[in-house]
Amino acid sequence: MISSHQLLLGKRGLIFGAVDPASLAWHVAEQCYAEGARFVLTNAPYAVRLGDIRTLAEKTGSPVIECDATSVDDLTNLLSQTMELLGGKIDFILHAVAQSPNIRRKRTYDALNYHYFQQTLDISALSLHKLLQTAKQMDAIAEWGSVVALSYLAAERPVHNYVDMGDAKALLQSIARSFGLVYGAEKHVRINTVAQSPTRTNATKNFDEFRIMQTFTNQMAPLGNADADSCAAACVMLFSDYTRFITMQNIQNDGGFAATGLSDAFMNNSKFVELRNQN
Numbered sequence: 001m002i003s004s005h006q007l008l009l010g011k012r013g014l015i016f017g018a019v020d021p022a023s024l025a026w027h028v029a030e031q032c033y034a035e036g037a038r039f040v041l042t043n044a045p046y047a048v049r050l051g052d053i054r055t056l057a058e059k060t061g062s063p064v065i066e067c068d069a070t071s072v073d074d075l076t077n078l079l080s081q082t083m084e085l086l087g088g089k090i091d092f093i094l095h096a097v098a099q100s101p102n103i104r105r106k107r108t109y110d111a112l113n114y115h116y117f118q119q120t121l122d123i124s125a126l127s128l129h130k131l132l133q134t135a136k137q138m139d140a141i142a143e144w145g146s147v148v149a150l151s152y153l154a155a156e157r158p159v160h161n162y163v164d165m166g167d168a169k170a171l172l173q174s175i176a177r178s179f180g181l182v183y184g185a186e187k188h189v190r191i192n193t194v195a196q197s198p199t200r201t202n203a204t205k206n207f208d209e210f211r212i213m214q215t216f217t218n219q220m221a222p223l224g225n226a227d228a229d230s231c232a233a234a235c236v237m238l239f240s241d242y243t244r245f246i247t248m249q250n251i252q253n254d255g256g257f258a259a260t261g262l263s264d265a266f267m268n269n270s271k272f273v274e275l276r277n278q279n
């Protein structure tokens with residue numbers, strides 16, 4: 001974790017998606033705590049039951065409220081309880097929510113189950129719209145508040161074995177832009193996405209060949225893969241007052257991978273020496 005500068009001192013937050021210490025949201029919560037914020041932690045009821053969120057709650061002195069992010073009733077309850085517990089409107093929200101039943105059941109992109117596909121979109125993308133629409137109706141986010149949703153490069157470019165999650169991330173990023181237009185104009189609320197490098201978490205257990213993917217992106221990115229702590233730092237920056245005019249953007253926190261065609265490190269990989277000699 002980078003050293004604290006109290007960038008979020010006095011701010012009230014709401015953090016979705018921490019299930020265990022590997023979760024990106026866990027790292028974000030720890031960094032927000034170090035930066036002086038107070039926040040509520042939330043996750044789906046099954047994840048609160050089976051995961052380790054209570055440990056994080058103890059460490060950061062945060063209340064935990066269960067919420068299925070696809071349920072408007074749950075979101076309404078979550079937002080009103082959060083404002084009550086923290087004593088005012090919410091300054092920042094992290095949306096780190098995703099799941100694909102198609103990936104879990106090893107479906108390929110050309111053999112999708114459409115019921116599962118709708119669940120993927122509902123959990124991983126529409127939940128952001130439901131959260132923002134509910135928050136706006138309740139006037140739950142403070143003026144100049146900041147919302148960040150975690151995304152991935154597959155929103156723009158198809159990635160091997162990412163199946164229907166690429167479509168979900170494309171929708172997620174589009175919702176961030178579309179809602180950013182409305183909420184920004186009315187309440188100066190900023191909405192951005194951070195597209196993170198492949199990072200080993202509970203969610204990536206369902207991706208076959210994850211290590212190959214991670215090794216490839218690490219070799220291609222000039223700075224190497226961005227780790228979970230750097231993801232947390234990028235989120236803190238976006239939650240802070242230093243980025244008050246950054247909205248409707250997707251920030252690639254990927255060590256430069258998305259901007260790279262072919263890296264020296266990849267070309268110099270010893271596994272390709274034989275091929276080079278064939279030229």
Ligand SMILES: NC(=O)c1ccc[n+]([C@@H]2O[C@H](COP(=O)([O-])OP(=O)(O)OC[C@H]3O[C@@H](n4cnc5c(N)ncnc54)[C@H](O)[C@@H]3O)[C@@H](O)[C@H]2O)c1
Nearest residue numbers: 017019023024044047069097098150151152198199201203
């Ligand atoms: N790990 C990576 O390589 C990577 C890369 C880019 C983006 N992301 C994104 O980061 C975010 C966090 O994922 P992670 O990798 O930390 O894995 P994770 O499994 O720790 O987090 C995913 C979270 O989504 C929650 N969730 C699922 N369904 C929910 C529902 N109905 N209501 C509320 N919460 C629900 C899970 O309980 C879990 O806490 C996701 O949006 C993921 O797509 C991850």
